[in-house]
Amino acid sequence: MARAVRSGTRVDTVLLVACCVMALLATVLPLNLREAIAGGLRRTVVAPLVSLQEQAVRGRSAFLSRDATTSRLDSIALRNMQLAKLETENERLRGLLGLGRELQWGFVSAEALRIADIGEEHSRTLTVGSRVGVEPKTPVVAPEGLVGMVRTVDPNSSIAILWSHSDFAASAMSADRSAYGIVYPHLSESGRDAEIPPERYLMEMRGVAFRSALKPGTLIVTSGLGGVYPAGIPIGTVLGELRTSEGWARTYLVRPAVRPPDVSNVIVLLPKRIQGQSLERVWRSATSADSAARHIAAAGDSIARRAAADSVRAAEAAAARRGADSVSGQPVQPAATKPAAADTARRPKGRADTTRPAPRKPDAPRPGAQR
């Protein structure tokens, strides 16, 4: 028993001494030899542990950078939100420029500032006043259509009421002049008819002759009667008929062209510009020029871009001609009756490098049509 214990102790001592000697030898080995042994261990036995350690270190870095990453994401999201707002504003300003180009003269552009007072949500302060020719009852418009009317004027600013104001009224007609009426704000927040969805900002077109039935989607514009608003400014589109107690006239619910919350930059039409002149073509041309400009931006191929640029040039030339005509007092020829557009006339016929089909003649058979 005692011998066994002694033998065990001797083995322990030998092992301990051997381990210590090997460890000491390891400390004094040449660096390249130490690196070779350590590398061999790292590539074999310790490899899984090294991998675990790397993942843990990576996890720690990710954990520590969590807050920074979150704040970075937040700022990117915030910037994206601002970008969307800037894009919308840019689009509106571009529309305003297009409208200004079509109007050519007799207007001033202004910023419409929201009035913070309670009950004044249907009014805006405009940054132009009597010094630039603004007068009371001057129409205020946007690229989309009618915004409202100037009510009071100061030298450098003025206050305009929006169409949603309870005092607003405008003589209106359908775009095809088949129905006339007066447009008021729809002061009830919900449609009286069950078929019409409740909506905050709507208009009513009252006093339409009973024989004049308007279909939903019909464009309503100013009629020019009354002398305040010139004819042809878009007001909105018909949503449906409202049931009223009046048996001799119809009332229609109209979706406005301009939403009051979107009003930020506007154009004020000066009195000399609105005297007896229809602005119908202005909005039609502004819409076509704007869509052509969008076409340029969206065009992927150079041919389409060139064709779109030609359309814009043609639209601008037509507008310039109209301006010259109106100055000289000559009747304006509608754009629709002008000869074929330059872009279609200029297009080379049967080019081999284009994938766009050639313009079809009216009497030519439709491709794929059965004979």
Next chain:
Amino acid sequence: MSWTRSARAVLAFSLLVLLHYTIRPFLGWRTPVDFLVIAVLLSAVRVRPGAAALIGFCTGLVADSLTPSAFGSGALAMTAVGAAASWLKAVFFADNVVLHGFFFFVGKWAFDIVYVTAERRMHGVELATQILLWSPLSAAATAVAGVVLLLMLRPVLEPQAA
């Protein structure tokens, strides 16, 4: 030691080695918990001093493979700590948590002293700061973690007799 107890001890040892290479780098403390020292100490009290020295040497060599500049220092320190713990195992038999914590503390501090001395990289104030400030703090963290782990692993390491 029966096969079951040996298997349980190996399992606990492996778990602690895993913790050393996962939790420790993840926490990244200035005074890190040394799970390898805890593993060697817990193994050493269950085997003879020679085997404990061998376990310590192998464990130290594995740790040294990641620090080639101090290659051998960890093996030497672990060998010394393992052998000493095995010879002093009688103390560990006392079922006292504070005493266990004290021995984890002493084991880690002794390991650090042997390690930095054998490494011969630090001198003067830096060496003194390491041995008298950072090593005791690291040893304290190791002692706390060792006691917690010992309490958690007790069902594995010391199963009750049927």
